[in-house]
Amino acid sequence: MVNYILRRLILIVVVLFGLSILTFVITRIIPADPVRLAAGPRASDEQVEALRVQYGYDKPLIEQYINYITDVLQGDLGSSVVLRREVGPDLQRFFPATLELVIASLLIAVAVGIPLGLISAVFREQWPDHLARLLSLGGVSLPSFWLAIILQLLIAFSVSWIPITGRYPRIATPPDTITGMYVIDSIFALDFDALRTTLTYLLLPAICLSFGALAVVARTVRADTLEVLNTDYIRTARAIGVPEIVIVLKYALKNASLNTLTQVGLFFGFTLTGSVLVESVFSWPGIGTYAVTAALNKDFVPLMGVTLLIGFAVVVINLLTDLLYGVLNPRIRYES
Amino acid sequence: MTTQKPLVQINDLHLYFDSFDGQSHVLDGVNLTVNRGDILGIVGETGSGKTMTALSIANLMPGGKLTGEVWFDGENVLQKRGADLRRFRASRLGMIFQNPTTNLNPVFTIGELLIDAILTQQYDVAGWQLMSVGKWLNRGLRKQAREKAIELLNLVGIPDPAQRLSQYPHEFSGGQKQRVLIAMALAGDPDLLIADEPTTALDVAIQAQILRLIQRIVEEREMSALLITHDMGVVAKICTRVAVMYGGVVVEDAPIEAIFSNPQHPYTRGLLRAIPSDEMQHGDLQGIPGSPPSFLSPPSGCRFHPRCPERLEHCHIAPPAVVHINDESHSVACYLHTDEKRKSFARD
Numbered sequence: 284m285v286n287y288i289l290r291r292l293i294l295i296v297v298v299l300f301g302l303s304i305l306t307f308v309i310t311r312i313i314p315a316d317p318v319r320l321a322a323g324p325r326a327s328d329e330q331v332e333a334l335r336v337q338y339g340y341d342k343p344l345i346e347q348y349i350n351y352i353t354d355v356l357q358g359d360l361g362s363s364v365v366l367r368r369e370v371g372p373d374l375q376r377f378f379p380a381t382l383e384l385v386i387a388s389l390l391i392a393v394a395v396g397i398p399l400g401l402i403s404a405v406f407r408e409q410w411p412d413h414l415a416r417l418l419s420l421g422g423v424s425l426p427s428f429w430l431a432i433i434l435q436l437l438i439a440f441s442v443s444w445i446p447i448t449g450r451y452p453r454i455a456t457p458p459d460t461i462t463g464m465y466v467i468d469s470i471f472a473l474d475f476d477a478l479r480t481t482l483t484y485l486l487l488p489a490i491c492l493s494f495g496a497l498a499v500v501a502r503t504v505r506a507d508t509l510e511v512l513n514t515d516y517i518r519t520a521r522a523i524g525v526p527e528i529v530i531v532l533k534y535a536l537k538n539a540s541l542n543t544l545t546q547v548g549l550f551f552g553f554t555l556t557g558s559v560l561v562e563s564v565f566s567w568p569g570i571g572t573y574a575v576t577a578a579l580n581k582d583f584v585p586l587m588g589v590t591l592l593i594g595f596a597v598v599v600i601n602l603l604t605d606l607l608y609g610v611l612n613p614r615i616r617y618e619s
Numbered sequence: 620m621t622t623q624k625p626l627v628q629i630n631d632l633h634l635y636f637d638s639f640d641g642q643s644h645v646l647d648g649v650n651l652t653v654n655r656g657d658i659l660g661i662v663g664e665t666g667s668g669k670t671m672t673a674l675s676i677a678n679l680m681p682g683g684k685l686t687g688e689v690w691f692d693g694e695n696v697l698q699k700r701g702a703d704l705r706r707f708r709a710s711r712l713g714m715i716f717q718n719p720t721t722n723l724n725p726v727f728t729i730g731e732l733l734i735d736a737i738l739t740q741q742y743d744v745a746g747w748q749l750m751s752v753g754k755w756l757n758r759g760l761r762k763q764a765r766e767k768a769i770e771l772l773n774l775v776g777i778p779d780p781a782q783r784l785s786q787y788p789h790e791f792s793g794g795q796k797q798r799v800l801i802a803m804a805l806a807g808d809p810d811l812l813i814a815d816e817p818t819t820a821l822d823v824a825i826q827a828q829i830l831r832l833i834q835r836i837v838e839e840r841e842m843s844a845l846l847i848t849h850d851m852g853v854v855a856k857i858c859t860r861v862a863v864m865y866g867g868v869v870v871e872d873a874p875i876e877a878i879f880s881n882p883q884h885p886y887t888r889g890l891l892r893a894i895p896s897d898e899m900q901h902g903d904l905q906g907i908p909g910s911p912p913s914f915l916s917p918p919s920g921c922r923f924h925p926r927c928p929e930r931l932e933h934c935h936i937a938p939p940a941v942v943h944i945n946d947e948s949h950s951v952a953c954y955l956h957t958d959e960k961r962k963s964f965a966r967d
């Protein structure tokens with residue numbers, strides 16, 4: 284077990300190195316000059332060159348990369364040329380907001396998707412199944428940003444207590460930062476007004492972001508449950524008189540949940556990247572919005588920081604998923 | 620022979636499945652009786668309707684249209700629904716199936732599965748109390764069920780039962796899994812044990828052990844049993860009666876001695892000739908030529924007539940009636956024994 288985790292951790296380092304090289308090369312070979320952009324339209328050539336030397340953009344590519352990666356390994360993600368700020372603290376500020384949004388949307392996806400899939404399977408080819416499948420088909424086919432705008436329109440005209448943009452009222456101070464995730468922070472601070480406010484702001488973007496994962500979870504749970512309900516061991520359980528509720532909610536669900544878990548692990552990455560669009564629509568101050576701003580400014584250092592951070596988060600979540608899979612599925616034990 | 624009412628009485632059971640190619644007639648008027656204390660063997664080739672007949676006793680058909688009656692100790696099983704049916708299965712029946720590996724839920728421990736079986740069958744505990752939250756409310760009862768589970772594993776011959784309760788199915792051998800399944804089937808002290816090819820998926824050495832176990836348990840607990848198999852050797856070991864099925868009908872039904880010493884149906888004789896024995900020389904073993912009939916377009920008349928070595932001219936016209944040979948306990952459905960018809964056709 285320890286050996287397995289150790290091997291996976293080494294693999295993570297290798298993956299992240301590869302990722303850093305890839306993003307570095309891509310940002311440097313595209314025909315755009317971030318230094319000139321940062322210097323402004325009126326800067327003279329000499330000023331631009333001076334800035335280029337200041338940021339180290341004049342050195343050979345290899346040397347630039349080695350400098351960058353040495354800094355990264357020491358915890359310094361570099362500085363944005365355009366914002367003239369360090370990337371590290373920015374990510375620290377924006378990432379918790381994104382993480383909160385992604386976790387909330389995955390929770391919604393699981394909490395709604397699993398019952399939906401189960402209902403579909405139990406009432407196969409009857410109207411609850413058709414309704415649930417229509418919903419999940421819509422979920423995978425509708426683009427999240429379009430859904431976001433439609434939801435905003437609908438909510439704006441009907442439900443006044445749900446805010447349609449932002450993360451927290453501008454005139455109020457959010458709870459003291461401990462994790463940076465307002466829901467958790469407000470619980471730590473025992474500030475239930477803040478918790479309520481946070482949740483109302485979180486509601487719409489989290490629902491929008493959850494749709495893709497929710498649809499896939501519902502469809503997987505349906506397919507897996509149907510398959511499990513046809514197995515010999517379910518027939519045996521029925522033959523010896525085990526109640527149907529136990530057969531569906533205990534025997535079938537545990538088997539079906541294995542694939543769902545893998546899927547949620549995979550969807551963590553998708554949702555993290557998908558949050559870029561949803562964050563833009565809802566003005567959610569997360570790394571999605573941050574990355575979009577940086578990209579529009581051709582500001583590469585923050586982009587690389589965001590990419591590395593997302594990559595890191597995805598590989599860590601994948602490792603956790605694999606470990607949890609071993610807990611749920613007794614036939615899998617990680618041996619050296 | 621007891622004069623008591625039979626435990627199970629199946630009357631004129633028909634089963635149809637609708638498929639894309641048309642309607643298949645899987646059971647075509649099955650009549651069968653299981654007396655108390657009997658170990659009734661149902662033999663026949665693959666696709667003769669053995670399993671479907673057995674499943675109908677539990678009203679556990681995988682779909683299809685079923686007509687006829689299944690009487691279990693005075694109750695019509697086919698009319699049972701919902702909780703009534705569940706309680707009937709839990710308290711009166713125990714079933715084990717062919718492949719022990721696929722019949723145990725792989726993600727639960729043996730103890731969890733066995734305790735669930737005991738709680739539903741013996742104590743009729745509500746379903747939600749078997750799940751995570753409900754479990755805490757029933758700890759006393761669960762402890763009792765655990766004791767009972769250890770007792771059952773002892774009964775079916777699993778060494779170290781207390782330790783093995785916390786193990787998963789894949790940590791057991793095939794024979795041990797079948798023993799565990801027998802323990803689960805016995806949890807409700809059933810009156811009838813239905814075993815659907817219980818030894819087919821096991822090693823030959825283990826087969827005999829499992830058969831002896833079934834026989835011992837049925838005798839000790841004064842149960843009855845229905846043993847489905849395609850192996851006449853298995854039948855010879857433990858059964859007290861035999862019903863031979865072919866193409867969805869029972870063609871011969873007799874006490875074990877009569878089947879082996881005085882088989883009446885050509886199909887039964889064919890099956891007996893297909894048993895290898897010590898005295899046989901190379902090439903002596905005979906099969907039955909041809910293959911089992913299609914359910915979509917079964918042969919007319921007697922379903923066995925296309926393969927029958929003793930076929931008469933009129934065998935394809937109508938299905939033969941059931942006649943009794945010697946005494947009431949031996950019956951056969953074959954024109955060779957419907958004397959009147961034979962005579963009348965002979966006159967023509």
